[in-house]
Amino acid sequence: MLDLYDLIKKFIDQSILRRVDIISHPSADIDSIASAIALSLVIRSVSNPEICYLAPPGLDPVAKRVMTYIEGKGLLKLCNDFAGEILFIVDASSCSRVDAPCDKYQYVVVIDHHSIVSVDERNINVIDPSSTSSTEIILKIFRSNNIVINDTDLLDIFLSAILYETGLLTNYTEDTNENIKWLIEQGASLSKALQVIRRDLRYDEKIARLKGLARIRVYRTYDRKIICLTHISAHESLVASQMISAGCDLAIVVADKDHEKWIVARCNENICSDKNLGEIFINDIINRYNGSWGGHDKAAVAKIPMKKLDIEALFIEILNILRIRLGEIEKIDID
Numbered sequence: 001m002l003d004l005y006d007l008i009k010k011f012i013d014q015s016i017l018r019r020v021d022i023i024s025h026p027s028a029d030i031d032s033i034a035s036a037i038a039l040s041l042v043i044r045s046v047s048n049p050e051i052c053y054l055a056p057p058g059l060d061p062v063a064k065r066v067m068t069y070i071e072g073k074g075l076l077k078l079c080n081d082f083a084g085e086i087l088f089i090v091d092a093s094s095c096s097r098v099d100a101p102c103d104k105y106q107y108v109v110v111i112d113h114h115s116i117v118s119v120d121e122r123n124i125n126v127i128d129p130s131s132t133s134s135t136e137i138i139l140k141i142f143r144s145n146n147i148v149i150n151d152t153d154l155l156d157i158f159l160s161a162i163l164y165e166t167g168l169l170t171n172y173t174e175d176t177n178e179n180i181k182w183l184i185e186q187g188a189s190l191s192k193a194l195q196v197i198r199r200d201l202r203y204d205e206k207i208a209r210l211k212g213l214a215r216i217r218v219y220r221t222y223d224r225k226i227i228c229l230t231h232i233s234a235h236e237s238l239v240a241s242q243m244i245s246a247g248c249d250l251a252i253v254v255a256d257k258d259h260e261k262w263i264v265a266r267c268n269e270n271i272c273s274d275k276n277l278g279e280i281f282i283n284d285i286i287n288r289y290n291g292s293w294g295g296h297d298k299a300a301v302a303k304i305p306m307k308k309l310d311i312e313a314l315f316i317e318i319l320n321i322l323r324i325r326l327g328e329i330e331k332i333d334i335d
Contacts, residue, residue, distance in 0.1 A: 004126050005141045011086060012047045019050040021084035023100055025092035027058040032091040033066050034161035035134035039088055040076055042138060045147050052079035062197050066157055091134040093294060094120055111137055114294045132176050133165035139179050155188035160196035171298055205235050212239035218332045225249045225270050231311050236264035244268060254311055261309055263302040272298045281321045
């Protein structure tokens with residue numbers, strides 16, 4: 001993987017770090033915000049340009065709370081104009097994903113931890129699917145270059161981003177362990193990090209979870225692995241994660257969006273020990289319907305550009321693929 005620290009120093013040597021813009025995906029979560037903050041600290045460890053965060057629309061509640069705190073400390077300046085020499089895209093895989101005019105910049109650097117089917121070779125891509133969060137990609141720079149973080153509140157935010165992105169460590173790697181160990185050694189507090197991401201569900205989130213469960217269809221494989229399908233119009237990831245917590249080994253949530261269908265999937269080790277979600281069914285679905293997808297081995301979202309595609313027909317197609325990949329599947333009556 002490209003050495004991001006060396007790349008930043010190269011930009012400084014070329015005297016093009018007067019203003020740096022950082023942007024993340026719409027509906028940014030705490031990993032997006034934390035990785036933007038961490039990146040700004042890395043840049044400031046070697047130079048002092050103006051750093052602008054181009055806040056995307058629809059920050060989630062936790063990210064919004066963290067962003068308010070960061071603004072108050074003056075760590076990131078909020079900007080509305082794309083005017084820097086370099087654009088860093090964090091926690092997203094492309095210019096189209098963040099709706100940015102990348103042609104305006106001398107360099108575009110993409111930092112992401114999601115599995116990507118194809119990358120834009122015009123950008124400088126720092127992609128590491130082995131990392132469980134974008135924050136972790138940048139924390140490795142701190143560790144390998146002995147960059148000190150003196151603010152314990154920031155350490156707590158970085159730790160909370162890892163906890164959030166790993167589902168409270170239900171999906172982690174040895175690198176995750178090392179990053180958490182390093183953060184705690186630097187002064188991060190596990191209890192404070194949990195407080196950052198802890199919040200009550202909103203009314204609409206509660207309703208989405210209840211609707212998702214009310215519409216659930218449950219199947220089992222010949223070796224008693226549980227597959228769950230449902231459909232919902234919002235909060236698909238929340239519903240999918242809840243289904244896994246409820247006992248599903250593979251959770252698939254279909255959602256109607258503007259001009260397309262979204263398929264959000266989660267799996268645990270019982271299903272995804274030797275195959276990822278792309279291999280299990282998503283690659284076949286997007287090839288069948290000319291869609292696209294991104295995510296991780298155990299958490300992914302596919303987008304199919306067919307608004308009028310019948311959900312029942314899509315469920316049948318998914319189950320047919322799963323029967324090829326996983327063997328015979330039968331429906332379970334849970335009434």
